[in-house]
Every structure is written in structure tokens, then in C-alpha cells.
Amino acid sequence: MTMMQETGLTVVCAYDRLQPERGVAALLPNGEQAAVFRTHDGELYAIGNIDPFSGAAVLSRGIVGDRSGVPVVASPIYKQAFDLRTGMCLDDPSVSVRVYEVRQVDGMVWVGSP
Amino acid sequence: MTRTLVVVGNGMVGHRLVQALRDRDTEHGWRVVVVAEEGRPAYDRVALSSYVDTWEPTALSLPGAEFTEDGAVELRLGDPVTSIDRAARTVTTAAGHVQSYDALVLATGSYPFVPPVPGHDLPGCFVYRTIDDLDAIRAAAERARSRRHAGRLAGMVVGGGLLGLEAANALRGMGLSPQIVEMAPRLMPIQVDDGGGGLLRRLVEKLGLTVHVGASTDSITADDDRLLAKLSNGVELDLDVVVFSAGVRPRDNLARESDLAVGPRGGIVVDDGCRTSDEHVYAIGECANLDGRVYGLVAPGYAMAEVVADRLLGGSAVFPGADTSTKLKLLGVDVASFGDAHATAEGALEVVLNDPVAGSYSKVVVSDDASTLLGGVLVGDVANYDTLRALTGEKLPAEAVQLIMPAGSESAGIGVGSLPNSAQICTCNAVTKGTLIEAITSGAATTVPALKACTNAGTGCGSCVNTLKQLLSTCGVEQSKAICEHFPQSRAELFEVVQITGIRTFTELIAKHGSGRGCDLCKPAVASILASLESGHILDGEQATLQDTNDHFLANLQRNGTYSVIPRIPGGEITPEKLLAIAEVARDFGLYTKITGAQRIDMFGATVEQLPLIWRRLVDAGFESGHAYGKALRTVKSCVGTTWCRYGVQDSVSLAVELELRYRGLRSPHKLKSAVSGCARECAEARGKDFGVIATEQGWNLYVGGNGGFRPRHADLLVSDVDTETLIRLIDRFLMFYIRTADRLQRTATWIEAMDGGLDHLREVIVDDSLGICAELEAAMAAHVANYSDEWRGVLEDPDKLARFTSFVNAPGTPDPMVSFREERGQRVPVLIGVPEVASR
Numbered sequence: 001m002t003m004m005q006e007t008g009l010t011v012v013c014a015y016d017r018l019q020p021e022r023g024v025a026a027l028l029p030n031g032e033q034a035a036v037f038r039t040h041d042g043e044l045y046a047i048g049n050i051d052p053f054s055g056a057a058v059l060s061r062g063i064v065g066d067r068s069g070v071p072v073v074a075s076p077i078y079k080q081a082f083d084l085r086t087g088m089c090l091d092d093p094s095v096s097v098r099v100y101e102v103r104q105v106d107g108m109v110w111v112g113s114p
Numbered sequence: 115m116t117r118t119l120v121v122v123g124n125g126m127v128g129h130r131l132v133q134a135l136r137d138r139d140t141e142h143g144w145r146v147v148v149v150a151e152e153g154r155p156a157y158d159r160v161a162l163s164s165y166v167d168t169w170e171p172t173a174l175s176l177p178g179a180e181f182t183e184d185g186a187v188e189l190r191l192g193d194p195v196t197s198i199d200r201a202a203r204t205v206t207t208a209a210g211h212v213q214s215y216d217a218l219v220l221a222t223g224s225y226p227f228v229p230p231v232p233g234h235d236l237p238g239c240f241v242y243r244t245i246d247d248l249d250a251i252r253a254a255a256e257r258a259r260s261r262r263h264a265g266r267l268a269g270m271v272v273g274g275g276l277l278g279l280e281a282a283n284a285l286r287g288m289g290l291s292p293q294i295v296e297m298a299p300r301l302m303p304i305q306v307d308d309g310g311g312g313l314l315r316r317l318v319e320k321l322g323l324t325v326h327v328g329a330s331t332d333s334i335t336a337d338d339d340r341l342l343a344k345l346s347n348g349v350e351l352d353l354d355v356v357v358f359s360a361g362v363r364p365r366d367n368l369a370r371e372s373d374l375a376v377g378p379r380g381g382i383v384v385d386d387g388c389r390t391s392d393e394h395v396y397a398i399g400e401c402a403n404l405d406g407r408v409y410g411l412v413a414p415g416y417a418m419a420e421v422v423a424d425r426l427l428g429g430s431a432v433f434p435g436a437d438t439s440t441k442l443k444l445l446g447v448d449v450a451s452f453g454d455a456h457a458t459a460e461g462a463l464e465v466v467l468n469d470p471v472a473g474s475y476s477k478v479v480v481s482d483d484a485s486t487l488l489g490g491v492l493v494g495d496v497a498n499y500d501t502l503r504a505l506t507g508e509k510l511p512a513e514a515v516q517l518i519m520p521a522g523s524e525s526a527g528i529g530v531g532s533l534p535n536s537a538q539i540c541t542c543n544a545v546t547k548g549t550l551i552e553a554i555t556s557g558a559a560t561t562v563p564a565l566k567a568c569t570n571a572g573t574g575c576g577s578c579v580n581t582l583k584q585l586l587s588t589c590g591v592e593q594s595k596a597i598c599e600h601f602p603q604s605r606a607e608l609f610e611v612v613q614i615t616g617i618r619t620f621t622e623l624i625a626k627h628g629s630g631r632g633c634d635l636c637k638p639a640v641a642s643i644l645a646s647l648e649s650g651h652i653l654d655g656e657q658a659t660l661q662d663t664n665d666h667f668l669a670n671l672q673r674n675g676t677y678s679v680i681p682r683i684p685g686g687e688i689t690p691e692k693l694l695a696i697a698e699v700a701r702d703f704g705l706y707t708k709i710t711g712a713q714r715i716d717m718f719g720a721t722v723e724q725l726p727l728i729w730r731r732l733v734d735a736g737f738e739s740g741h742a743y744g745k746a747l748r749t750v751k752s753c754v755g756t757t758w759c760r761y762g763v764q765d766s767v768s769l770a771v772e773l774e775l776r777y778r779g780l781r782s783p784h785k786l787k788s789a790v791s792g793c794a795r796e797c798a799e800a801r802g803k804d805f806g807v808i809a810t811e812q813g814w815n816l817y818v819g820g821n822g823g824f825r826p827r828h829a830d831l832l833v834s835d836v837d838t839e840t841l842i843r844l845i846d847r848f849l850m851f852y853i854r855t856a857d858r859l860q861r862t863a864t865w866i867e868a869m870d871g872g873l874d875h876l877r878e879v880i881v882d883d884s885l886g887i888c889a890e891l892e893a894a895m896a897a898h899v900a901n902y903s904d905e906w907r908g909v910l911e912d913p914d915k916l917a918r919f920t921s922f923v924n925a926p927g928t929p930d931p932m933v934s935f936r937e938e939r940g941q942r943v944p945v946l947i948g949v950p951e952v953a954s955r
Contacts, residue, residue, distance in 0.1 A: 012924040021631070021659040024923035031931065036923070040621075040631055050932065055946055056675035057932040061663045065633035068599065074634035076663035076671055081633075 009112035012036060015104050018044075023060035023073060025049050026111055034100045034111050035060035037084060039071050044104060045084035046111045048097035051075045052089070059097065117216035119426065120205055121148045122195045122368065127399030127415035128221030129156035129179055132187060134423035139186075144426060146187045147213055149205065152244060153192035155179040160412055163280040165248050166287045174245065198372040200392055217394055219422060220369060220382060224362035224400040224410070229272065233334030238341050239356045242281045251355060255288045258354035261339055266291050270343055270353050272331055273360035274301040279444050281359045282323055293324045293351055297360075300327055305440060305451040309468050310493040313475040317447045317494065364401045364408050377403035386432040388422045396422045409436055439503050441496055448496040453489025453506040454479050462488055465514040476518035478502065485509055487517070500581060504537040504547070539581050540571035550582070554589045562586065597858055598635035601628040605783060605858045609643050613854075618648060619656055638662045639858045642745055645781035646853050646894075649901035651908040652781075653915050664743035667919070668905050669725055670716075674944035676933055678718040679705070679728055681737035682778060685752045685770035685790075686713025695735035703728055706941045712749035712787070714740055719942055721929060726919050729906040738904035741779060745859075747786045750774035751799070755792030755809070764809030766792035769838065773807075776842070779902045780849065783856040783865075787821070801828045804862040805845055810834065814841045818848055818876070819866040827863045830873050833881060843892065847880040850891035 012026040018038035026034045026046075033049035037060075049057045054077040062073040067090055072081040080091040089095040103110045119135070121128050132146055157174040165174060181187040193207045204214045226241035228234050240251050258267050269285040271278050274296025282292035296303070300311025301318065315325050329347040334356060336342075341353040364381040375383040375391040381403025388396045388404070399415035400408065409415065414436035424431035439452035457464050461482030468475050474494035480487055487505050492498065498518060510517070511533060533539075535548030549569055559565040562582050571582060595604035601624070603611065608627070617623045620640050624632055632640075641660035645652055652658075652665060664670055669677035681696065696715055700707045703724055705717035720728055729739075742748060750773045753759065755766030770790040780786070789798040790807045800806025806817040812835040820829030833844060856865040869875055878884040880891075909915045920926040935942040 010924070017923065019659060025921065025930075027922040027925045027928060033922075033930075033932075054673060054675075055932070056673065057930050058663070058671070058675045061666065061671075063634040063637050063662065064631075064659070065600075065637060066631040067633060069630065071631075072633070077673065079634060 009101065009103065009110040011108050012111050013109055015044075015107050015109050018109065021064040023062065023064065025057065025060040028100075028111065028113075030113075033057050035062075035073070036102060036109065036111055037064055037073060039064065039084070043071070044102045044109060045071065046100035046102040047073075047082060047084060047087045048100075050097070051077055051080075052095050052097060053078050053080055116142060116145050118214065119144045119146045119217045119219065120213055120215040121146060121219045121221055122150070122205065123221035123223055123399075123401075124148050124150035124152065124156045124189065124191065125221060125223045125399065126156060126159055126176070126412055127223070127419050128219070129176060130416050131219060131221060131398060131419035131422055132181070133178065134420050135426060136181075136184060136187060138423060138427055142186065144186070144217075147190065147215075148187065149190045149193065149195050149207060149213065151192070151194035152246070154245065155189060155191065157245065159244075162242075162245070162248065163284050165245060166252075166284045169252070171245050195368060198368055198395075200372055200374075200395070203394060215394070217396070217426060220390075220395065220397040220401055221399050221419075222365040222368065222401045225365050226358055227361045227363050228358045229331070229360055231272075231331045231334060233336075233341075234356075234358070236334060236336055236341060238354065239334065239358065242277060242284075242357050242359045243362075248284065251284075251357060252288060254355050255285075255290060258340075259289070267354045268293065268352060269355040269357060270295060270331075270351055272356065272358045274298070274325065274327065275304060275359070275361065276302060276442070276444070277362075278359040279318070281357045283445050285355065285357065286321075286323065290355060291322070291324070293326065293353075294318075295326045295329055295331055295345060297330045298327065301325065302449065305449060305455065306491045306493060307456060307464075307477060309466055309477060310449070310475045310491045313468070313470065313473065313493045314447060314449065316470070317473060318445055321445055323445070362400065362410060364403065366401055366403075369397065369401075377406065377408070379408075381408040386421075387425050387430070388418050388433065389425070396425070398422055404433055409438070411436070411438060411440075413437070439506075441499050448492070448494060450492040450496040450499045451490070452499070452503045453487070455489045455491050457488070459488055463514075465518070467515065467518045478514055478517050480510065480514050484514060487514075490518075492518075500539075501533065504539055505533055508534050508537055539585070540569075545569050545571035547585070550585055551589065554586060554591055560586070560591045595857070597639055598633055600624060600630045600632050600636050603627065605639055605643070605860075606855045608640070609646075609854050612640075612643050612647060618644060620644075620660055621656060632660075634662070635858070638665070638745075639783075641665070642781045642783065646898075649897070651903075651912075651915075652905065653909065653918075658915075658918075667722060667725060668729075668739060668743060668909065669720065670743045672718060672944070674933055674946060675930060676718070676944070677720050677722070677725060678716050678742075679720055679725070679732075680710065680714050680716050680740040680742035681732050682740035682774070683714045683749075684774040684778075685750055685767050687752075687767055687771060692735060692737070695732070695737070699728055699731045699735075702731075704935075704942050706943060710742075713751050714742070714749060716742070719935065719944070721921060721933060722919050723921050723927065723929075726910060726916055730910055733904070733907055733910060738778075739906045741905075745782055745784050747774070747777040747780045747782070747788070749787060750777075751787075751789035751803075753790075753792050753797035755790075759792055761795060762792035762809070763811050764792055764814065766790040766798065766807075766809060769807065769814075770798075773842070773845070776899055777845075777849065779905070780853075780898055782849070782853050784859050784861045786849070786862075802826065803829060805829070805848060807841065813837050816841055816844055819863045819873070821861050821863050825863075829863075830866075832873070832877060844880060846895040847888050847891045848876075850894050851876075851880055851887075854891075 020038050020040050023035045023037045026036050034046045035049040037045045049059050051058050058076050062076045064073050067081055071084040074081050080089050082089050087097040087099045100111050156176050156179045193209045195205045196208050197206045204212050206212050226243050267290045269290040270293045271282045272295050274294045282294050285292045300308050301314045329345045332344045332346055334343050343351045366376050366382045369382040370376055377383055382390055382397035382401055383403050384390050384397050388398050390397050398418035421431045421433050441450035457479045463480050466477045476492050478490040533547050537547045539547050553559045553569050559568045565582050596602045611627055637660040669679050700717050705719050708716050710716050750770040752766045752770030756762035787803045788805050789800040789803045791798040791800045792809045800808050801817050802820045802822050806829050808815045815834045816832045817829035818832045821827055921930050932947050934945040934947050936945045
């Protein structure tokens with residue numbers, strides 16, 4: 001894996017590989033999994049891939065959309081919505097997943113710990 | 115150390131005590147000896163009157179009443195206790211047995227009160243309390259019938275209360291003409307007032323019962339082999355049978371004889387822990403007198419039984435008080451009373467609505483300032499009962515008279531909206547309006563089924579379900595047919611929009627006819643509509659982003675993030691070679707296999723990157739997608755039919771295969787299931803399906819709107835004895851009409867139920883073509899059939915689509931470390947490494 005020395009970010013794929021409103025899973029050097037999304041407006045988001053309600057690594061496979069304007073992904077297991085910006089579960093604010101830093105550099109998407 | 119509990123009496127309440135104690139006495143602290151007068155184990159005395167329907171005592175059996183499996187309980191039936199020695203702590207029975215006790219519970223119930231009328235003990239006079247009493251009445255009626263060859267037999271019931279009316283109905287069931295004699299000026303004097311009693315009388319008389327109110331029996335004398343009764347109003351009655359049901363009295367003689375305290379009007383005095391004046395002796399049920407009251411209903415008796423069970427195990431439960439509201443159907447007449455039905459509170463006001471034409475009488479009792487509901491009586495129309503009972507003791511939400519306006523009238527003002535939040539809507543499970551509103555407004559439940567699931571309301575007797583609907587509508591939920599926050603249209607409306615405008619992308623549709631960017635509700639719904647209106651692959655272009663994960667990966671997501679794979683096996687018919695092919699795939703990929711209920715084989719545990727490899731093998735062996743993952747046609751199940759079966763009358767397998775191949779890949783608002791049975795024995799369970807076909811000698815019967823699952827429903831007959839061509843044409847129309855007009859996730863059963871005019875309307879549309887749309891529906895189905903192609907093959911042949919089936923975008927081929935298996939019964943099953951951090955749902 002290619003890492004940016006100074007930031008700890010990892011390159012995961014070409015920006016064009018991301019279909020708008022459809023996620024992909026990325027494996028980080030520390031063994032963690034990130035769910036990476038490109039929304040309809042071109043924005044990039046990355047949150048933890050493991051659904052805290054089921055324990056399965058599936059959030060990248062959820063449907064992306066919005067709830068009252070907030071960009072969300074719905075867990076494909078039990079359908080809870082997670083705010084792509086903060087990782088907070090909108091159906092149970094006591095639950096959240098972590099958020100990763102994500103950047104586009106020269107057409108490539110980089111993800112890592114903030 | 116095991117102590118001995120002696121329970122005197124084995125009625126419903128005594129039995130409940132033994133059950134409750136045995137359920138909770140896990141330490142085996144008590145041995146239980148039940149000593150009772152009746153020779154049979156406890157039975158459902160509340161339902162005694164239904165005994166005359168079958169004359170089968172076991173129909174009244176209470177489950178587990180014989181305690182045959184329980185060594186800690188001994189039933190000694192048919193030998194009543196005759197005395198108690200409290201100093202020695204023993205009881206003595208009629209047969210002379212002496213039994214010692216550490217604790218004694220008196221559950222002796224009550225005895226029928228027989229007024230001291232001269233002749234009350236003549237042969238032909240009975241009481242109405244036990245199965246034996248009813249057997250005796252029946253035997254007397256049979257004897258009378260055998261003596262007489264002409265004229266109707268007649269019976270008199272002394273007492274026009276609840277039990278008296280039941281007894282009169284029982285006599286009617288035995289072929290006797292019942293005469294009811296009630297001393298009070300009305301029927302059911304305890305539950306209803308004069309107005310309600312008057313209406314009740316008229317309704318009962320219509321059924322052929324004769325009623326004498328304000329009258330007592332002066333004498334009964336033998337008259338040849340019949341009886342002659344003289345009433346206080348001068349009437350003389352020739353009778354074959356007399357039944358006394360003039361109320362009951364607590365059976366407290368054992369307590370009296372052993373100097374336990376009894377109430378001035380009877381009943382063994384107990385405290386709120388149901389303990390008598392002797393700390394080792396309890397009394398429960400109709401023989402007990404608690405706070406000066408003797409309860410003649412089973413529910414308070416059960417509550418007392420629970421209290422004593424708790425106390426015996428060291429608890430400190432107290433009697434919670436009793437709701438004596440009643441609602442019942444007597445002789446087909448609905449009667450209800452609740453709270454202070456007789457306006458006994460000082461200054462209480464009565465508001466009455468009496469409609470003899472409609473056959474309804476309603477009264478509410480309110481406080482002297484007309485601000486609080488105290489109670490009421492309803493006869494004939496009890497639709498408002500649940501709301502009114504919930505409102506008892508609460509501030510009036512509207513003018514009193516509006517509370518009892520018949521439902522549907524313009525001025526009916528007692529919407530559920532006016533109830534206070536503390537009012538109990540579901541009394542079975544004690545769910546208040548506040549709890550329900552919370553569930554609705556928080557978004558946790560926006561449908562009646564969801565409300566039931568998350569609050570338990572409506573899951574008991576179900577009588578509050580209508581109120582739940584009203585509550586949803588007061589919260590502004592139910593009216594909205596909007597799919598979600600992004601589309602104000604219903605699914606059917608959106609279908610029309612897409613059909614008429616020709617819009618074929620989600621982005622254009624939401625921009626022109628919706629708002630925002632969509633969600634997991636509207637996206638799959640639009641994907642389904644697009645799939646119904648055009649023939650491309652469901653993962654083409656933007657459509658891929660609309661699909662639920664199952665459709666997106668063309669497999670069924672399981673709890674650990676892996677998928678299961680089901681190839682199509684049309685009609686459940688499969689060759690040995692194909693079975694071997696499935697077996698080899700499952701073996702080579704280490705998949706868990708299971709036979710499904712739909713006559714197919716499911717292979718579990720496939721990871722995302724394995725799916726195309728598995729499909730390649732299956733497609734090469736001649737399989738295709740079974741669409742188990744989609745809101746689409748799943749399977750057409752079949753029995754073997756005439757080919758093999760000795761009883762079959764048509765070739766059900768061939769038809770099932772034909773139907774499954776015709777409708778495979780058809781996307782719909784919800785999953786679609788079907789079956790074909792080769793004869794009326796129905797081995798394929800076709801009536802449990804959305805569309806089911808059952809063979810007849812002349813052709814096929816088509817049934818629609820069945821399903822299993824959460825709310826099972828049998829399909830209804832749409833047409834009978836049609837030939838195969840007609841059958842298929844009708845199914846084409848049925849399915850296309852459903853696909854175009856049903857709501858999101860609405861199965862065919864609820865679609866038909868919700869349709870104006872129901873099944874009849876459906877038949878008009880698709881059989882008689884009342885809307886003139888059948889040609890269009892058939893053409894749409896023909897297009898579907900012509901354009902079908904296998905979705906798995908579609909992925910295998912498209913490198914772009916194939917590229918999406920990877921575990922990690924930056925490490926394709928690296929398996930998801932969260933997926934792990936262990937072995938169970940020779941197969942791999944998931945190990946949940948990622949134990950959920952929080953409870954779901």
C-alpha cells in the first residue's frame with residue numbers, strides 16, 4: 001500500500017472508480033476497514049465499515065442518499081442511517097462509527113486516520 | 115425443607131394459584147395438595163354455557179389442569195373438606211382423610227343462591243353452576259321430551275342477570291321455551307340501568323325469550339309430571355324445568371365453622387395480601403371478602419391467586435384492585451358497563467342517548483360539574499366502549515353527549531385525539547396513549563403493524579386496532595401515502611408518472627417530481643418501477659445505485675456480511691446431474707446448504723468476491739438466478755400431479771414449470787410466490803401463495819391474495835374450472851395490475867384488502883375488463899416475457915459490473931477479516947467476530 005508519510009493517509013483507488021452514491025470498502029494498513037463514498041455533488045466521505053448494530057463489515061454496501069438534507073448511508077442489515085459527515089447514527093444518536101479523513105489528490109482517493 | 119400447601123377447591127382461581135406457585139417455586143419449597151368437591155379437574159367455568167354446544171366436557175378443559183407430569187402436586191377430587199382444625203393445622207375430608215398443612219388456601223368459590231320459594235327443591239328444579247348441573251338439566255329435558263309427543267317444552271329461569279340470560283339461552287339450545295323471571299325492574303340489574311335493561315329486553319324478546327321483570331316466584335308445585343309456577347304478578351307457568359340463577363353467595367361455611375372472620379354479608383375477610391384472620395390461612399376468589407367487597411368475576415380472582423403465590427414464596431405482593439368493567443355478547447346482543455355505571459357518586463349526572471329504532475342505548479355518568487367521566491352503560495352499540503373505558507376518571511375532552519354519539523355521525527366528537535396521554539388504549543397490555551404517541555412521533559412506528567411491534571398494543575384481544583389507526587391519523591401519519599420524505603407520491607402514482615413522462619433515470623425523476631437525493635425507501639421502489647417498465651439489466655448505469663444490497667449483489671445478505679445463493683429450480687423439479695452440480699459447487703466453495711420451503715436449495719456463506727465464481731459454475735451447469743434476493747417472482751411450487759400421483763387430476767408440475775419460466779425475473783412491489791396443486795388435496799399449499807392454482811376435473815381454480823409469514827392468509831377463489839390458456843391470461847392481468855397499483859412492500863393480500871370493493875372489484879377489472887385496461891396489461895406481460903434474460907449471466911458477461919464484486923477496492927482478493935466460520939453438524943456456520951456493540955431494533 002502506498003502511504004503519504006507525513007499524513008498517514010493511504011491511497012485506495014482512482015476517483016473515477018467511485019460510482020456516485022455507491023460505496024466501496026477499503027482496507028487500511030492498521031487492519032481497519034473504511035467505507036468510502038462519493039456523493040452526487042462529487043464530495044468524498046469515509047466512515048468505519050463495520051455496522052455497530054450487526055458487527056458485520058457492510059456499511060459500504062448500503063444505499064446512499066439524504067435525510068432532511070444530511071448525507072447518509074443506510075446500513076444494509078437493519079437499515080439504520082449514518083451521517084456521512086460525522087458517523088453519527090440518526091436513528092440512535094448514542095451510536096456512531098468513526099470518521100476517516102479522505103482527500104482527492106491528482107485523481108486518486110486517499111483515506112486515513114485524521 | 116419442603117412445606118405443605120393445602121388448597122381447598124379446584125375451580126379456575128384455585129387452579130391458577132397452583133399453576134402460579136409451581137411456575138415460580140423453583141426451589142421446590144412447597145408440596146401442594148388440592149382437595150376439591152367436584153370430581154373433575156378444574157375447567158373453564160366462565161365458558162360453561164358453551165358446554166351445550168358440544169356436550170363434551172373436554173372442550174372446557176384448562177391446559178395442564180391434571181398435573182399428571184408434576185410430582186409436587188396431588189389432586190384429591192370428589193372428596194370435599196368438611197372441617198378445619200386451625201390449632202393442629204389439619205383439614206378433614208368427607209371421607210375422613212386428615213391432611214396437615216403449613217399453609218392453607220380457601221378457594222371454595224361460591225354457591226348459587228336459591229330463593230326460599232315453596233317447591234324449590236322438587237324434582238325438575240336445578241341450579242346453573244357446574245358441568246354436572248348442565249348434564250342434569252339436559253337429562254330432565256330429555257325425560258320430559260320422551261313423555262310428551264306434542265307441544266314445546268318450557269323452562270323457567272329465576273334471575274335475569276348475566277348468568278340467568280346465559281341459562282335461558284342454554285335452555286333454548288336444548289329446545290325449551292325459556293321464561294325469564296327477574297325480581298328487579300329490568301334485566302341485568304347489576305350491569306345496566308333501566309334504559310339499557312329496557313332495550314336489552316326488547317332485543318332478547320325478539321329471540322323468542324319471554325321476560326317477566328319486577329316479578330318473583332310465589333310457589334312451585336308438582337302438576338302430574340310437570341311443574342306449575344305461580345308468579346307474584348298473577349301469571350301461572352306450566353313448566354318442564356326450573357333453573358335458579360338468582361345470584362351467588364360466597365362459600366364461607368368452612369371459615370365460619372373454624373371461627374375465621376367473615377363479612378356481614380358473607381365472604382371470608384382477607385387483607386390486601388389475601389390473608390385471613392389466621393396467618394396460616396388465605397382465601398381467594400369468590401369466597402373472599404377484600405375491603406368489604408366480594409368479587410364475582412374471574413379476573414380479580416386470578417389477581418388474588420397471583421398475590422398468594424407471591425406471598426407463599428416470601429414476596430409482599432398486594433391486591434392491585436380490580437377493573438370490573440364488562441363487555442360481553444349475550445344472545446347476540448352487545449352489552450357493556452364500566453366505572454360508576456349507576457351514578458352512585460354524589461351529584462353525579464347521567465347523559466343518555468336512547469335510540470330504540472337503531473337498537474342502541476348509551477349512557478355516560480359524569481361528575482356534578484360535568485368535567486370528569488365516571489362510568490357508563492352501553493347496550494346494542496358498544497363501538498365507543500374502549501375509548502370510554504380509557505377515559506374513565508379523566509377530564510372530559512368534549513361535551514358529554516358527544517361521547518356517545520354513534521360513530522360516523524357528524525357531531526361524534528370523541529376522537530382519540532381528545533383523550534389524555536395517560537388514557538390506556540390497549541388494556542390487555544396496559545399501553546397508554548402517551549406511549550403510542552411517542553412511538554409515532556419519534557418515527558419508530560408509522561403503521562399499525564409497526565406500532566404493534568414496538569409497543570405491544572393491539573396484540574392481545576385486538577379490539578384497540580381501530581383506535582391505533584385513528585391515533586396514526588391524528589398524528590398526521592396515516593393520511594400520507596408518500597413513499598418517503600423525498601417523494602410525495604404513492605408508489606402507484608409514481609408508477610404512472612414514470613410511465614406517462616417516459617423519465618427513465620432516478621436523477622431526472624427526483625429533480626422533476628421529488629426533492630433531495632433519495633433514500634433506502636424510494637430508491638429501491640423507483641428501481642422496481644424502472645425494472646417493470648424497461649428491460650435493461652438492473653445494475654445498468656445509475657440504476658445500480660438504487661438497488662438494495664441484495665439486488666446490488668444478486669444474492670441474499672446474511673447477518674455476518676456474507677451472501678446466500680439460490681439458483682432457480684422451476685417447479686422444484688431437478689435432475690440428478692443438476693443436483694450433483696449444486697453439491698459440487700457447495701463443496702468446492704465450502705457453502706452451508708439447506709433445502710428451502712420453496713422447493714429449492716440455498717447455499718450460504720459466499721463472500722462478495724466469490725459470487726461471480728459461484729455463478730460461473732452454476733450457469734455452466736445450466737442454472738440461472740432464482741431471484742431469491744429480489745422483490746420479484748420467487749418460485750412456483752408444485753406437487754407431482756397426474757404424472758406420478760394416484761389422486762392427481764391435472765399435470766401440476768408442467769404447469770408450475772411453465773408459470774415459473776413465464777414470470778421469472780418479474781419485479782414487483784413485494785416478493786411474489788406461487789404454487790400449483792394437482793388435486794383438491796392441495797399438497798403444494800397453493801392457497802398460501804400470492805397466486806395459487808388448484809387442479810379440478812374440468813381445469814384449474816385460480817386463487818389470489820394468500821401469504822404465510824407474519825399474518826398468514828388463505829388466498830381467495832378468483833375463478834374456477836378455467837382452461838390453461840385462460841388461466842395464464844388472468845394471471846398475466848392480475849400480476850401487472852398488482853405491479854402498477856400496489857404500494858411499496860404491499861403483498862397481494864393487503865393490496866386486495868385495501869382495494870375499494872375488494873375481491874369483487876378485482877374480478878371486475880381483470881376478468882370482466884371493467885376498466886378496459888386488460889389488453890395493455892397483457893401486452894406489458896408479453897414484453898416482460900420476451901425480454902427476460904438471466905441477471906447472473908448479465909454480470910458475468912460485463913467486466914464493469916464484475917469489477918464491483920471485490921472485498922476491498924484497494925486489496926481485491928483479500929478476504930474480509932470479519933468473516934469467520936466454525937463447524938456445526940458437518941457444515942460451516944458464521945462465527946460473529948464483530949459482536950454487535952449495541953442492540954439493534
